[in-house]
């Protein structure tokens with residue numbers, strides 16, 4: 052078991068820099084999810100921790116040891132790949148045993164550990180099959196099995212669920228979560244899917260174009276997003292952003308409507324409010340012209356524009372609501388659900 | 403078939419059967435020639451149907467001392483030489499191509515591209531264009547009349563190296579990454595993962611190279627002056643020459659038959675691998 | 686080109702490429718450079734002294750009627766072999782592509798000549814055309830045509846062309862059939878709905894679509910006819926009668942090993958090398974194109 056420390060990690064490929072000074076202290080047994088849009092450097096970061104990618108500057112420590120110079124095999128980690136990377140010519144059993152065999156474990160010990168891992172993952176009856184004879188979900192389990200037999204200090208996952216269909220993905224997500232809690236192994240999980248990230252992680256690292264935007268618990272990220280990027284990335288449907296101007300403790304939206312706002316802020320700001328936080332209120336200040344709506348059953352999504360502007364606004368209304376395109380609805384925004392961001396830097400402005 | 407035109411289908415079969423017959427005719431004549439006694443094969447017109455001397459001729463050819471008036475060794479010995487040559491060439495080419503393709507794809511080292519281009523150049527230098535100087539090299543190294551001299555100069559292969567390079571490039575990167583996390587070193591990865599994954603390609607290439615090796619002509623012709631080192635394919639020429647004085651067509655035809663049967667069996671028995679090898683290595 | 690992850694630097698890659706590199710240097714690059722060097726030398730008749738003569742060997746060849754004739758003859762030979770074996774293979778492949786059941790059987794029955802060594806192909810056809818015994822002269826005699834390739838240069842050329850083309854039919858057939866089978870069925874069906882009958886479809890749809898294969902095979906057949914038919918010529922005609930079947934490769938061998946004209950033979954080798962390089966470049970171009978259909 053081990054904590055992981057990333058100290059000012061940087062990565063460049065020739066002239067292009069893909070990671071900028073990544074810091075993180077990951078606790079023993081913690082489940083950290085690295086999330087961000089594709090191409091932002093998530094895999095690169097994970098592979099640097101695994102030792103598959105060289106470190107340009109900075110340090111990676113696992114346990115108390117700096118592992119920069121260590122081979123992947125010597126870092127005591129296990130990795131689950133997006134395409135599983137099972138050895139196609141070996142049976143499930145051989146796949147799982149391969150790493151132990153190389154480490155010259157006694158035969159009986161290998162057999163015992165493979166059996167144990169197979170029991171945990173319920174793949175006991177497939178042990179003698181080849182990977183191509185398994186379904187996607189079963190392969191995924193074998194890939195997990197290959198990681199857990201080694202009993203490593205750290206699990207690394209690189210989008211392991213993205214090749215599964217939607218239903219299986221949800222199911223495997225829960226299983227990974229349970230398994231990780233049960234084994235208590237420090238884990239880092241990469242995904243571009245924010246729902247996956249929110250449900251899996253003890254803490255989330257939001258990465259954008261090589262920069263860490265925020266590193267915190269799912270609730271922190273939801274309640275107090277540090278940047279516009281995080282605010283827009285976390286939560287579904289995404290937060291509404293309305294251009295506004297702040298002065299003298301009020302925030303004035305594009306259509307001239309004013310709301311009470313933060314003191315000591317002036318100039319252009321971005322006003323943020325989540326669709327589910329707009330409360331129907333006939334006297335509310337935020338008036339939205341309905342363009343269309345989607346009835347999702349549990350809730351209804353209203354798509355419209357802020358009255359008098361072209362700014363799109365989405366509202367999530369509980370239950371069934373019937374709306375007429377063209378009509379105008381009013382909403383109020385509870386102060387606690389309002390977010391203000393600096394329009395230039397995108398940074399959060401604390402009230 | 404797109405539409406039902408029995409006439410065209412029947413025509414297709416007729417043309418194909420005619421084509422097959424035409425292609426097979428020389429071999430049929432050879433087979434017939436190998437099944438009559440020597441005297442019968444001197445009267446024109448020669449027979450078109452097999453005689454009853456096939457096994458007599460087979461025995462005499464296979465175990466005998468070669469054709470009268472030639473310096474050839476017994477046919478069984480020449481077939482053995484051909485087999486050794488074909489095997490050494492096929493195995494040698496595959497082995498060194500696998501190794502160099504592995505180095506080129508999985509290692510980053512100075513001169514990597516230099517090595518790649520050097521291998522590429524061999525594509526442009528068939529034996530036929532460097533006959534004399536290569537012969538001199540072999541002579542200087544004392545490799546005339548040896549299996550090594552017969553095979554080693556033919557073992558370098560750009561084609562095979564490029565094919566394995568292609569195969570390795572299609573193996574997902576994660577295979578190596580996974581193996582490295584499992585603790586496999588370079589040679590272990592090569593044996594445990596890469597070789598098994600290239601199995602069918604190796605087999606396909608083996609089929610092609612076995613035929614290539616067995617059918618070598620110019621090189622063995624130059625390198626073997628000792629009758630005991632001669633290969634069966636080369637001996638045909640000697641027999642044809644001798645036939646101008648003492649025509650023993652039954653024996654010559656039997657020898658020709660013995661010379662072509664092994665590679666033909668390989669092609670037909672391993673047709674799928676053969677087709678795969680041919681289409682994937684097509685230079 | 687290279688995997689994104691590779692093994693840490695070590696001596697190993699050098700050891701891995703060493704066998705290939707050593708063989709290439711000793712048996713390919715060194716002899717080839719020797720050939721280039723020798724092509725600038727003239728040796729006297731007794732092999733006692735050599736003289737550096739720059740391009741004299743080449744200008745000699747350029748002015749040699751015999752060499753130029755050989756060049757032309759080789760091109761004629763190659764073109765004839767390519768045309769004969771490719772058209773025969775094309776017809777057979779076209780019909781084989783049509784029959785649903787049995788196309789693999791026909792394939793089996795047609796590809797085995799690939800395994801026959803050129804020299805054996807030569808021996809087989811030599812026997813078929815043997816002026817006293819062969820069945821073809823026998824049949825030709827019945828229609829009043831006299832065959833003797835030992836005396837008649839054209840007939841000798843005809844014989845080696847047939848023997849060389851015969852062996853290559855298998856290869857061409859295989860590639861043509863594969864190309865035709867890779868044409869999407871829907872295209873053929875569309876042409877049929879447009880009212881094109883089988884022969885018309887072949888001429889206007891299938892043949893144009895497989896033209897990349899035709900180009901590819903042209904190059905492969907040319908290389909084959911230039912370099913790999915040595916055995917046929919050597920065994921069947923020894924370049925005769927009166928040089929009527931001497932090709933470039935046969936002449937290199939003959940001038941070098943039999944005539945012992947080192948400089949001349951080396952100069953011819955160098956010219957062949959240039960030809961191979963040109964053909965290889967063309968071949969690679971076409972392979973790139975071939976992938977696209």
Ligand SMILES: Nc1ncnc2c1ncn2[C@@H]1O[C@H](COP(=O)(O)OP(=O)(O)O)[C@@H](O)[C@H]1O
Pocket residue numbers: 064067069087088089090091092093094095096689
């Ligand atoms: N070997 C490489 N050479 C150059 N650029 C690379 C290389 N590998 C990745 N990149 C770049 O680094 C960025 C991050 O890639 P990656 O970590 O794979 O993103 P993701 O977050 O989708 O996993 C991408 O813009 C990618 O183009």
Ligand SMILES: [Mg+2]
Pocket residue numbers: 093094095210
């Ligand atoms: Mg990725």
